[in-house]
Amino acid sequence: MQNFWPSSGFSQLQRNARGWMLPTDDYLRLFLVRPELALLPESCRAEQTLHATLQDAPTRPVPDAELQALQDDDARESYGLFLRFRDGLLDAGTLEAYYLSLFRAGSISIPPLFIDLLAQAIVRNLLDDATDAYEVRAAEMLFRPQRISTEEGQVLAGDRDRLDMLNDHGGLGDFGRFLAEAGAPLRSIDMQVLSDSNAPDYWEASERHSFLLDLRHEVTNDLSHGLVFTMTRARSGLKALARVLEKWVQHFLGAAVTIRPLQKVDDEAWRWHVGLDIDATALLNDLYEGREVAPERMQRLVSLFRLDFVEPQEMRADVAGKPVYLGLMMNAERVLRLKPQNLLVNLPLRAQV
Incomplete structure (x- = not known):
């Protein structure tokens, strides 16, 4: 087994009988060394004391008066958010139960950072026996x-924060100039397109998020004389992402599903869809209702998928046996923010008695 994403906290967590993750003191301590809570030379005595006592006993109650004693407003807010996250996690009992509760409650009281850290640890758990670097790289999208580029026939996904850092500090220039060279290792900017030849290098570099993922589902070759040959890519990042999403649904909902990329939805009996991000949700709603969609907006659609339940009886009776169509879309700034929680709260599951 490969030890990828060591900072996810997976090694500090424990599994229960269901395979869900139990929080531990060591897992909570990881948050205390993050930049948001780490001590600074100018940290006041009250903050130093709070930090030290939480390091010693991460689950201990913290009275509001102790929090208000912190002199720095930002520190007070950061510790308050951490304590809200900690208490919600401990009350829920597992990372998965807390993650589900955040979205089923209808209102979210913790910042996106905490949600992403939960998702990373959960995905690390369900991919613990993974041997496919494409699948694990695709899982980073959760x-x-x-950042997405669709230049020169490629659809490449690169880690936004990594690319922005390189752009700011590595003399990268605009993303388009970088992609002109992206088919080979780029020492100057430390980014590569994941391929069979460099896939073994992914595991040790997984924390750097420095691999680009090719999201093309098909490759078209012009054979001259007007002949065009289209071939499905065996190593498509979309296929790898689909496998991760299948495991995500199974892990949380206990329902076996199959997911495969699509070029288009050609279904007069289209009954159900789920956007995997906010832009795809809006687009699929408009298409379903028959509203006109501007070409520029359609061009931001990265992919469609078809989801089928292995056991149709697990679906709502009125849509049992029907496919569920999924959409994945970048925003106007070419950023894709996949929201895996949408699959957990919007699938047409049969009501539990």
Whole structure:
């Protein structure tokens, strides 16, 4: 087995009989060394004391007066958010139960950072026996925003924060100039397109998020004389992402599903769809209602997928046996923020008695 994403906290967690993750003191301590809570030279005595006592006993109650004693407003807010997250996690009992409760409650009281950290640890758990670097790289999309380029026939997903850092500090220039060279290792910017030849290098570099993922589902070759040959890519990042999403649904909902990328939805009996991000949700709603969609907006659609339940009886009776169509879309800034929680709260599951 490969030890990828060591900072996810997976090694500090424990599994229960269901395979869900139990929080531990060591897992909570990881948050205390993050930049948001780490001590600074100017940290006041009250903050130093709070930090030290939480390191010693991460689950101990913290009275509001102790929090208000912190002199720095940002520190007070950061500790307050951490304590809200900690208490919600401990009350829920597992990372998965807490994650589900955040979205089923209808209102979210913790910042996106905590949600992404939960998702990373959960995905790390369900991929613990993974041996496919494409699948693990695709799984990064569940908790890290991606920048998308569709230039020169490629659809490449790159880690947004990594690319922005390189752009700011590595002399990268615009993303388009970078992609002109992206078919080979780029020492100057430390980014590569994941391929069979460099896939073994992914595991040790997984924390750097420095691999680009090719999201093309098909490759078209012009054979001259007007002949065009289209071939499905065996190593498509979309297929790898689909496998991760299948495991995500199974892990949380206990329902076996199959997911495969699509070029288009050609279904007069289209009954159900789920957007995997906010832009795809809006687009699929408009298409379903027959509203006109501007070409520029359609061009931001990265992919469609078809989801089928292995056991149709697990679906609502009125849609049992029907496919569920999924959409994945970048925003106007070419950033894709996949929201895996949408699959957990919007699938047409049969009501539990």
